[in-house]
Amino acid sequence: MSFERGQDGTTLLESLSSASRAPGNSSSVESIDFDVYESQTNLSKGTSRTGRTVLQSSLKWMAIALVGLATGSVASGIDYGIEFLTKSRFGLIKSLINAGCSSTVLVLVHLVLCTSLAGIAAGLVCFVSPYAAGSGIPEVKSRLNGVDLPVVAPRTLVAKACGVLFSVSAGLPCGKEGPMIHSGAIMGALFARLTTRLEPHSLLHEMDLRDFIAAGGAAGVAAAFGAPVGGVLFALEEGASFWNPQVLLQTLLCSSVAALTLNLFLGGVDSSGFGTLGALGVLTFGSYFESNATSYHIWELPFFIALGIVGGLMGAAFNALNVPLSLWRMRNVGAAGVKRFCEAAVVAAIIALIFIVPPLLLNSCYVTDVKQYKHDSLSITCVPSEHHYDSTLGLFMTPSEDAIKVLFHDPEPFHSGLLMMFGLVYFALACWTYGLGVPSGLFVPSLLSGAVLGRLIGQAVHTVGAVAPAGMYSMVGAAASLAGMARITVSLAVIIVEATGNTQYIIPILFAVMIAKAVGDLFNEGIYDIHIHLKHVPFLESDAKVQLCNEKVSKVMTRQVESLRSAESLERLSFLMQTSHNAFPVVDGTGSLLGMLSRSVLADVARECPEGLETEGPEAVDLKPYVNLGSYSIHESATVRRAYALFRSMGLRHLPVVGHGGILKGIVTRRDFLEHLTRCAV
């Protein structure tokens, strides 16, 4: 029963103390307390109450709807921007082809265009907000878990939303969806703060801010894929650490408004006239109404399950490869600055080269034809011209989202060898891109890699007489690949259904994603969790997901605690304000716990002192009215499992541990649990 803390938990301990190396200049990562502070003062002022007037409640729901509207509008803007930039880029190349320019000139112009676009994206990350890099999902997930990262700043929104427009238009193997989720989350935080300013009592506590962020994130998914239900489920499955029926409704409203906004703006693009909703043309991954979706046969199920297995392996491989690369980047490139900018520019140039050169070299092809998908894409016809060489080589120069559409829907078979080559090249480049200093989502690259895999297997199964079209194998493969990487299941299945309008293949998709997740989990964590850990974020998993030892909480707690008496001298108060602690246990003369006093409340008390405060004896301040008297505590003989469940479920920041007679014995925080978890895992 001796005090073993820190003995063998050094790895994570080091990690935690090195959290200052994370982007931003926070000297250490702090946690957020989602618990309601119920001191006598607060209770009498009514600031701790959870009820709201009708006006306050309406204001809150209106704000939620506005988050959806804003997120949908930003997403539509990004969509239009990407379309415009991509069309311009291809348009320039096309006019050069028409003008009879040589391949060398084409390659050079292509290089310059792609690198410049990627450079703008990288500039926004490296010189405006380092938190705009990557997908943003790990950051939002951490914030929702109660880790106080500065990830929801308006500055980051600008860098992220503008940045993703350029990184996707640059032809990088990345998607817009992660950044859209992050943008939505920031919108949520913004509107929550605006609402509080408008009517201070309409939103209360950290909880409401958190739930607004979750709703905004869901709206981001909804707007990225036109998938309102998928957005809600993604927030539930991957994003939010806290969930209740109220949050479900808020998130659903926010998602629905975002999807409606997107549908309204994009409906206009698709020539059916502004105001047309529910048009099949706006489905992100193309509609199967006009194409060849049919039923499938029970004997094809093992192939779909095999896709799940391979998708899981692919995802695990992606995650495993990305770790050393990310570590290398953290050591040698850093989170911001010129070095990171240069890396992004160089990598973008190399990727642009890789995507255009092999098709040119192969069989001495030359650029002749432009094939029409949603955007224009360049397709490179070979001599001797063969149709499937043509469309397969075209994939190299097609924007990723459109390439997914082609693989899902094209009834013509692709050239298997070239398709496999494309898949491998794309997979490698996507892995290289993730972690680069540009806003970059992972959904689309992972879906595309899986779509290639599915198409290959589908075409192979067709030689023995598959019933399902190869495009459907592609769809199942895409789902499996993303599930293998991100370890999401039901939300992904719904996103695919909403983005294709096809519910017929829901059962194969569900089996594929469940199996891909199970297979991936054998090897490593999901990519978002990996990046959370790489960034040394003190993230607390659901207590159903972690394996805790049967140790007593007394072996885990911090024993050196600065505590206060219920009547305390001003000197002691000012001394404690110098420390870095964020809450102090208040005890009586016998050392028995009375409750917790938070630093911010203490600061208020110290500021207002000595006037207006009841003082007991000379220079002593009566703290009782300010103490959170009923705060949760745990007995020292409770297991860590039990303490963790309480801490995690209630969203606490500090949990005092008491012994017999209510005597304060120590305190447990997020980090004590994480150290214990590391020790257990050893």
Next chain:
Amino acid sequence: MSFERGQDGTTLLESLSSASRAPGNSSSVESIDFDVYESQTNLSKGTSRTGRTVLQSSLKWMAIALVGLATGSVASGIDYGIEFLTKSRFGLIKSLINAGCSSTVLVLVHLVLCTSLAGIAAGLVCFVSPYAAGSGIPEVKSRLNGVDLPVVAPRTLVAKACGVLFSVSAGLPCGKEGPMIHSGAIMGALFARLTTRLEPHSLLHEMDLRDFIAAGGAAGVAAAFGAPVGGVLFALEEGASFWNPQVLLQTLLCSSVAALTLNLFLGGVDSSGFGTLGALGVLTFGSYFESNATSYHIWELPFFIALGIVGGLMGAAFNALNVPLSLWRMRNVGAAGVKRFCEAAVVAAIIALIFIVPPLLLNSCYVTDVKQYKHDSLSITCVPSEHHYDSTLGLFMTPSEDAIKVLFHDPEPFHSGLLMMFGLVYFALACWTYGLGVPSGLFVPSLLSGAVLGRLIGQAVHTVGAVAPAGMYSMVGAAASLAGMARITVSLAVIIVEATGNTQYIIPILFAVMIAKAVGDLFNEGIYDIHIHLKHVPFLESDAKVQLCNEKVSKVMTRQVESLRSAESLERLSFLMQTSHNAFPVVDGTGSLLGMLSRSVLADVARECPEGLETEGPEAVDLKPYVNLGSYSIHESATVRRAYALFRSMGLRHLPVVGHGGILKGIVTRRDFLEHLTRCAV
């Protein structure tokens, strides 16, 4: 701060003490403790651990899949049975028509057939298991909340699964989905118990049993509508009180297997040959691939929203009307026995009469034609024959599920007057039916009432040039009506999408269900919650949903507590075993709380006494090794809100309240909270 318990909480208190009048012969309704019991003995034996070996884990997942398989098979059996019985019923009438029988004979035969079928269903409820009545959703929901109702007995499964086959075939305005959910939940409980018998350590605690029941319930929805994702969401939104990522995956697997099983069995029916999956023909509410789904215009959105409002009002009216009827039934009919049987038979006869007589009387019609839907249904052609009279009158004699299909898909307009008459009659009869002594689901009747409403509004909007087909208005109306009654949102939207294969109208559906829920909530609770309260079930809502006063928990707790010393005499132990309490706080000499000792553990101790036990002093038993030492407790100065959150989140059965120095002050249970809630609401 005086002890006010029971002063004005009498209404609910009476309700609670009269819970013995609920079906079954439990003398009082007990709660379930989902918390892990961590005494020294348990910890050293390892029976409290949450980890599992690979074998135990595989066994658990296999059992979950088997629950899905069994639920899917039972659901397929019910589907086949309903099809067979309905076809036989119509077939007999048809042959009588062909033989030239008079209308009187037809009506009489119809009456006898319907009443006999309903009689079988009622017999199973009244004489086999009273818990088989109604939808079963309130019962399953209560069980998942931690109320120990005997609702998951195998006997109930037989009565429910067989019963619903007959009640639906009898042409009653009820559906099969509620009973399928209940059947699935019972399957979950059965397989959980089987698994525990096979390998005692593979499933642990009440938690696993609970999660198996939730998964089974989800599989029931999945099998009822071919909606695997809808099933998971229904369990999440309406069924389960406890949820975590692990439960999500289990539920998803169970649902997917159930949907696959159903798809496999039903695929064979639809002439495409056994083994065909994903065929559009098996979609519960018909596919829009072959029909006329198109996009809609933004100006139609207000009409969809209006459907949401009217749907909400309709649902609230249904619920309001059902309350006095249910109370009357509880007082005058009872939960089982001959009275209840007779009521069911009489009501079934009247309903059968109402459905056949008006079409016969109207415009001196006579039965001439039989129109083909999925099942055959009788359509009554009038003189002079007009097409829309024909198809509108046909609705009266069409099985409810097929009537929904017709309203969703028929491109021909219906006769508005007759349609409205049908809607009103059907709505009234559905309300009369719910609570009758037969297994009867509410989804289908509510969807059908809403489909009529939607079709009426859709046809009206078409006179001013609607873009969306009237069938789509019907679909949105159906969703709104069910949301107004059951107050479910996202799960319902997904069920509709999965049951029609149409994602185009997801946004109008989402808005309609959100608005219907909001409107309905202005008037009363959802129908399942109403029935939970009518049955006096001590149900604990999520703490986000209840409005708790700012009272201290000390005003709510029970002060008279039978407590134990850590070393206690055998006499005292045997005395306490005579009481009805299910756990006892253990205190030391000063009255300071050590932990909780459960009745079952105490019983074991008493049984094994005196041999093998450490005894302290003459006749004293050392209880310490058996006490759940770290059990949660709450400080008396904590608010009720805080205590409720802890109690509800952790699934506790008893929460000891301590004062300063850890002195035991009282205990709070489910009923103390419920009394407080009633008092707050006054």
